[in-house]
Amino acid sequence: MSDAQESGKLVTSLRELQQDIPPERDLWASIEASIKEDVARRSRSRLPRHSWLLPMGVAAATSFLAIGLWLGRASVDSPPMVAQQQPAQHVEGSVVTAVLAVDADYSALRSRLEGRAIAGLANLSDTERQQVAASLATIQQAVKELETALGKDPSNALLQVLLVQSCQEEMRVLTTLERMADPVEETSL
Amino acid sequence: MGEQADPPAGAEGPATVVSIDQAWIDRAKAGDIKAFEQLYRRHVGRVNGLCLRMTRDQDVADDCVQETFIKAWRALAGFESRASLATWLHRIAVNVVLERRRRPERREESIEDMHDLEEQWNLDTPVETAELEAAIESLPSGARDVLLLSGIYGYDHAETASMLGIAIGTCKAQLHRARALLRDRIEHGVKHGASGGL
Numbered sequence: 001m002s003d004a005q006e007s008g009k010l011v012t013s014l015r016e017l018q019q020d021i022p023p024e025r026d027l028w029a030s031i032e033a034s035i036k037e038d039v040a041r042r043s044r045s046r047l048p049r050h051s052w053l054l055p056m057g058v059a060a061a062t063s064f065l066a067i068g069l070w071l072g073r074a075s076v077d078s079p080p081m082v083a084q085q086q087p088a089q090h091v092e093g094s095v096v097t098a099v100l101a102v103d104a105d106y107s108a109l110r111s112r113l114e115g116r117a118i119a120g121l122a123n124l125s126d127t128e129r130q131q132v133a134a135s136l137a138t139i140q141q142a143v144k145e146l147e148t149a150l151g152k153d154p155s156n157a158l159l160q161v162l163l164v165q166s167c168q169e170e171m172r173v174l175t176t177l178e179r180m181a182d183p184v185e186e187t188s189l
Numbered sequence: 190m191g192e193q194a195d196p197p198a199g200a201e202g203p204a205t206v207v208s209i210d211q212a213w214i215d216r217a218k219a220g221d222i223k224a225f226e227q228l229y230r231r232h233v234g235r236v237n238g239l240c241l242r243m244t245r246d247q248d249v250a251d252d253c254v255q256e257t258f259i260k261a262w263r264a265l266a267g268f269e270s271r272a273s274l275a276t277w278l279h280r281i282a283v284n285v286v287l288e289r290r291r292r293p294e295r296r297e298e299s300i301e302d303m304h305d306l307e308e309q310w311n312l313d314t315p316v317e318t319a320e321l322e323a324a325i326e327s328l329p330s331g332a333r334d335v336l337l338l339s340g341i342y343g344y345d346h347a348e349t350a351s352m353l354g355i356a357i358g359t360c361k362a363q364l365h366r367a368r369a370l371l372r373d374r375i376e377h378g379v380k381h382g383a384s385g386g387l
Contacts, residue, residue, distance in 0.1 A: 021237050
């Protein structure tokens with residue numbers, strides 16, 4: 001047989017060899033596990049920087065709802081309000097966030113309200129007191145976290161709005177609690 | 190007209206394979222792992238065939254096959270639909286095997302391993318085929334790689350050279366050398382010439 005014939009035969013023999021050789025064991029399970037791990041890792045890394053905003057927002061919303069319900073009940077039981085002062089309404093615009101943090105009047109008013117609010121809490125039943133205290137703590141924690149976040153990203157409009165809303169909600173709760181502690185003084189303001 | 194049946198296994202032409210693949214590829218690109226499993230099932234034999242022949246070790250080949258499909262999943266978004274998935278997977282598999290060869294912990298092949306390999310091929314294959322496979326296994330890795338891609342899987346010189354990262358001229362020379370060595374090994378028996386490894 002000539003070299004060319006031998007070569008041709010060899011080429012044909014090679015082409016006739018089996019191209020598909022199934023693996024001895026199913027490899028899919030470990031491939032799938034790696035892929036799922038990879039997918040999970042990628043979705044974790046795709047979370048936005050402020051991913052904590054969502055759970056915090058939910059917590060704050062839940063607190064607002066609980067306090068709102070409680071406020072509704074409290075307003076039915078308490079005497080009519082006369083010229084109620086809303087300290088939080090002093091805050092306006094996006095620069096409020098910076099002002100809130102440093103405004104001495106705001107801080108003084110808030111401290112005074114907080115002191116009286118504690119007395120107001122005493123007038124509540126144990127269950128109500130626990131609920132309001134927990135909700136207030138959640139709001140105050142949210143305010144702290146928002147202030148910290150704004151320190152890193154001062155121009156973030158969403159953070160500014162959330163901070164203003166949280167501060168307003170805190171003040172509303174504190175004012176109502178203060179009213180419950182000493183309704184006579186409140187009406188004389 | 191009756192319901193259209195799926196083509197029987199082994200009766201799919203290239204166009205059918207590509208169109209069936211395309212549906213699974215589109216779904217897998219959208220994150221459907223089950224669709225990717227279908228692609229795995231359709232192509233694993235061909236990928237394993239190449240990895241096993243290049244590595245000459247079933248365990249190493251298994252690792253390479255797994256790594257190939259994991260890399261394919263990660264890179265699937267960049268896969269162009271007009272290309273052949275089978276070729277694309279082979280390209281990844283060749284890279285995986287070559288990368289593995291470059292690792293420093295590469296172990297030397299023992300005579301015992303070679304006996305195991307011959308036994309693997311002897312299980313279901315005719316004597317002539319087994320002899321040919323054994324002769325291919327005995328080739329030096331560079332010549333063997335070219336022979337596998339060009340001789341068995343039918344890639345042309347340009348594709349083979351591109352997959353292996355060598356020049357076309359080198360590819361042709363290696364193929365010539367591989368065929369000459371193969372003829373010699375078949376004529377004089379495999380035992381005297383085993384060299385190279387993963």
